[in-house]
Amino acid sequence: xxxxxxxxxxxxxxxxxxxxxxxxxxxxxxxxxxxxxxxxxxxxxxxxxxxxxxxxxxxxxxxxxxxxxxxxxxxxxxxxxxxxxxxxxxxxxxxx
Amino acid sequence: xxxxxxxxxxxxxxxxxxxxxxxxxxxxxxxxxxxxxxxxxxxxxxxxxxxxxxxxxxxxxxxxxxxxxxxxxxxxxxxxxxxxxxxxxxxxxxxxxxxxxxxxxxxxxxxxxxxxxxxxxxxxxxxxxxxxxxxxxxxxxxxxxxxxxxxxxxxxxxxxxxxxxxxxxxxxxxxxxxxxxxxxxxxxxxxxxxxxxxxxxxxxxxxxxxxxxxxxxxxxxxxxxxxxxxxxxxxxxxxxxxxxxxxxxxxxxxxxxxxxxxxxxxxxxxxxxxxxxxxxxxxxxxxxxxxxxxxxxxxxxxxxxxxxxxxxxxxxxxxxxxxxxxxxxxxxxxxxxxxxxxxxxxxxxxxxxxxxxxxxxxxxxxxxxxxxxxxxx
Numbered sequence: 001x002x003x004x005x006x007x008x009x010x011x012x013x014x015x016x017x018x019x020x021x022x023x024x025x026x027x028x029x030x031x032x033x034x035x036x037x038x039x040x041x042x043x044x045x046x047x048x049x050x051x052x053x054x055x056x057x058x059x060x061x062x063x064x065x066x067x068x069x070x071x072x073x074x075x076x077x078x079x080x081x082x083x084x085x086x087x088x089x090x091x092x093x094x095x096x
Numbered sequence: 097x098x099x100x101x102x103x104x105x106x107x108x109x110x111x112x113x114x115x116x117x118x119x120x121x122x123x124x125x126x127x128x129x130x131x132x133x134x135x136x137x138x139x140x141x142x143x144x145x146x147x148x149x150x151x152x153x154x155x156x157x158x159x160x161x162x163x164x165x166x167x168x169x170x171x172x173x174x175x176x177x178x179x180x181x182x183x184x185x186x187x188x189x190x191x192x193x194x195x196x197x198x199x200x201x202x203x204x205x206x207x208x209x210x211x212x213x214x215x216x217x218x219x220x221x222x223x224x225x226x227x228x229x230x231x232x233x234x235x236x237x238x239x240x241x242x243x244x245x246x247x248x249x250x251x252x253x254x255x256x257x258x259x260x261x262x263x264x265x266x267x268x269x270x271x272x273x274x275x276x277x278x279x280x281x282x283x284x285x286x287x288x289x290x291x292x293x294x295x296x297x298x299x300x301x302x303x304x305x306x307x308x309x310x311x312x313x314x315x316x317x318x319x320x321x322x323x324x325x326x327x328x329x330x331x332x333x334x335x336x337x338x339x340x341x342x343x344x345x346x347x348x349x350x351x352x353x354x355x356x357x358x359x360x361x362x363x364x365x366x367x368x369x370x371x372x373x374x375x376x377x378x379x380x381x382x383x384x385x386x387x388x389x390x391x392x393x394x395x396x397x398x399x400x401x402x403x404x405x406x407x408x409x410x411x412x413x414x415x416x417x418x419x420x421x422x423x424x425x426x427x428x429x430x431x432x433x434x435x436x437x438x439x440x441x442x443x444x445x446x447x448x449x450x451x452x453x454x455x456x457x458x459x460x461x462x463x464x465x466x467x468x469x470x471x472x473x
Contacts, residue, residue, distance in 0.1 A: 001312040013269060015203045015241020019150060020176045031150070033178040035203040035241045035270060036317075038102075038150050092269040092315040
């Protein structure tokens with residue numbers, strides 16, 4: 001399966017959505033609900049997925065994260081986000 | 097304190113227009129007159145939301161047999177739950193589907209019995225196949241998650257490739273290809289359903305190829321037949337560990353089949369809160385954790401993965417609910433499962449679909465092969 005193109009606009013797949021704020025357990029955590037399960041997200045994972053709104057492009061999402069984590073290697077940030085979204089697409093939680 | 101349950105399985109009725117020969121419902125079903133009211137179910141969903149549960153799986157029987165289904169979905173969604181409808185699709189057409197989606201339905205799981213109409217209707221004991229295809233098309237007009245569930249067994253697994261291709265053109269997000277699990281009606285009909293080793297091996301290959309080919313488009317989930325596995329399944333993610341099931345009459349169970357276990361009594365939502373039952377019910381505590389475990393489970397590294405397997409299967413096959421699940425290759429009673437496999441592999445014969453003009457006629461003609469699921473009173 002290919003990684004997202006720079007111009008792709010990642011979004012949550014049909015029937016996948018954020019749970020209510022109180023469902024994550026803590027303030028930092030939010031939960032994504034999908035047909036047979038849920039993933040708790042915090043930190044970078046949460047920040048990436050919150051940007052998968054079907055509006056922002058893949059390259060915009062990467063740029064936003066890179067500008068937030070200036071200490072980290074930008075190439076690694078790109079590779080990590082790409083891999084993260086590929087995994088979620090395989091599970092049919094994200095579309096792009 | 098036990099951590100809160102994650103999901104609620106709501107068996108809202110045992111009535112069903114289908115008569116699937118592998119149905120996991122108990123042989124003794126909850127009578128129609130005992131079913132919970134709309135208000136009682138709404139209260140249950142509100143309790144579940146407050147307990148921090150994430151999902152409500154509405155199932156049956158056929159949940160569409162309840163005229164208040166839309167109201168129940170709306171209530172579950174309003175309680176903060178992800179709503180999943182597990183259905184045969186019978187009783188669902190355009191307007192009702194739209195109403196369910198508008199009420200907040202997140203996911204629909206539609207079952208198919210086969211890709212071939214004659215075989216599908218023969219297995220279901222009902223003319224349902226054509227309607228399911230039409231319904232699949234309607235579902236795709238809505239932005240909800242769509243899973244196609246296909247139960248496979250000795251009688252249909254030989255053309256699994258064809259069935260996967262059939263599901264592919266229905267364009268779901270997910271296909272669940274599940275080997276029959278031997279409880280309820282399926283256990284009664286096991287001889288007609290248990291596949292041969294050769295059938296299983298071929299099915300595993302077909303699923304792996306489909307998973308690779310469909311990656312990113314359709315997620316493929318596969319449920320293996322535990323009789324052929326080395327270790328037992330982690331039934332329900334462990335007894336009283338993640339899930340609560342409420343039957344049509346309001347009994348609260350750790351799993352679909354738990355009522356077969358003698359000596360356990362199950363509380364009813366009419367009398368106690370979900371939280372109280374989850375925390376204090378002797379039946380939920382009976383096999384929770386590891387204290388109940390016999391050897392070889394007690395000292396086995398797998399015990400944190402499979403929790404000793406399935407208590408109901410242990411009871412059904414050995415007569416003792418405390419035994420290690422006989423599906424486990426290490427179980428003292430594994431010979432029981434091995435004997436069933438010897439029988440299953442001693443012949444490769446499968447039956448031909450039987451046509452009939454009525455269900456009664458179909459029942460009579462198929463009598464030597466299997467018993468169809470009947471309906472509650």
